[in-house]
Amino acid sequence: MLALVAAGSVFFPGLFLVSKHALQRPLGWSEGDAAVLSTRLVSSLQAVMASSAGCIIASSCSDVIEDRHWLTNAYILFATPYFAYDIYAMFLCYWHKLQVKGHEESGHGDGSMSAAVGGYLRREVLMVLHHVFMVAFCFPASLLWRRGKGDYFQGVLFLAELSTPSVCLGKVLIQYKKQHTLLHKVNGVVMLLTFFSCRVLLFPYLYYAYSRYASIPVYAVPLVAPWQCNLGAALLWPLQIYWFTLICRGALRHSNAPPSTLKDVDLTHGR
Template identity: 80%
Template sequence: MLGPLAAGAVFFPGLFLVSKGALRVLLGWSEGDAVLVSTRLVSSLQAVMASSAGWIISSSCRDVMEDRHWLTEAYVLFATPYFAYDVFAMFLCHWHKQQVKGHEEAGPNGGAVRAALSGFLRREVLMVLHHVFMVAFCFPASLLWRRGKGDYFQGVLFLAELSTPSVCLGKVLIQYQKQNSVLHKVNGVFMLLSFFSCRVLLFPYLYYAYSRYASIPLLRVPLVAPWQCNLGAALLWPLQLYWFTLICRGALRQSGRRQKPPGS
């Protein structure tokens, strides 16, 4: 049990450090640019790994409640340290963005770090709470409270990460002022479709899949589902809806800028 957990605790921060160092040494990037891109790279790789694990698990489980796959618990253990690492990496990104905006030197002091941390928590409070919830609630729910049931559903949950690489690529393109590129437009369409399919529709599909398994009406599923499932869905699904709304607003603003005639 401790093996995958320790491997994840080493792999994700280690990959970040290696990527950041390579970008700085081989390409001559600044510390800030290397941190921002390396953070997106690690997030994208974790998403690819999680989605791949989810596909293997869900496609292997014929009985959605009883069938088991060894990768289910192994990947939960491996990925859990990622969420702790990612909070720190997001703070580093925020720190370097503030340095660029303020044109300050990168030498931190206690007051500057406290101010940056306060600003980070105000700006990213939902994402931080999401990551804390994933470790504090979803980790024990996946390993203990399920009691070995529902590996299929756990695999489907992993597939939610399929939208993450396009989100990360979009942020990198915006960082380098590539909002009008063809790549950004194509990526934006894929991001909308993947986020809607893999995150917005995720929880309704899970309830629908169980209703088919148990041969009960869809509206009865919340009444018979474990409280942990209902609580997780009640807290996580509104976040996905909120973030999808933000993505749609961003797409509409970008579309409006393209349609606006020059000089108007």
């Protein structure tokens, strides 16, 4: 158990540092650009790994409650440190963005670290709280409180990460002012579809799947489901809906904006 947590604690920050170093030294990228792109690469790789694990687990469980798969707990242990790492990686991206923009987003001219931390927490409060919740609540809920039941549902939850690569690619394209390209438009469609299907529809599907298993109406599932499941859904589902509305607003602004103003439109909220 501890070995998997340690492996994840080394793997994600280590991959970030290796990627950042490779972009800086051989390719001559600035530290800020290298840090931002490395963060996106690590996030995308984690998403691919989580989605792959989710596909394997969900497709292997015919009984949604009783069937077990060794990969379920193994990936939970391995991936949990990612969320702690990502809080720091996102701060680095914010910090380098402040350096480029002359600290104007922090609201302070001194460029101090404390001012940057405060500005980062104000700007990314929902994302930080989401990541803290994943470590503090979802980790014990997934590993301990479910008592080996429902590997199928855990696998489906892993599939929520399927939207992350398109979100990261959208941010990279915006960073390099490629909003006018066909790739950005196609990626935007993919992002909308994957985010809606894998995050917004995810929680209703989980309740629907259990209602079929238990042969009860969907509206009765919250009455029999463990409180941890209801609490997690109640906190995480509205957040996904909120982020999806931001993505839709960004897409509408993008479609209506003149080409000269596309650099100011970001339709990749959430991750």
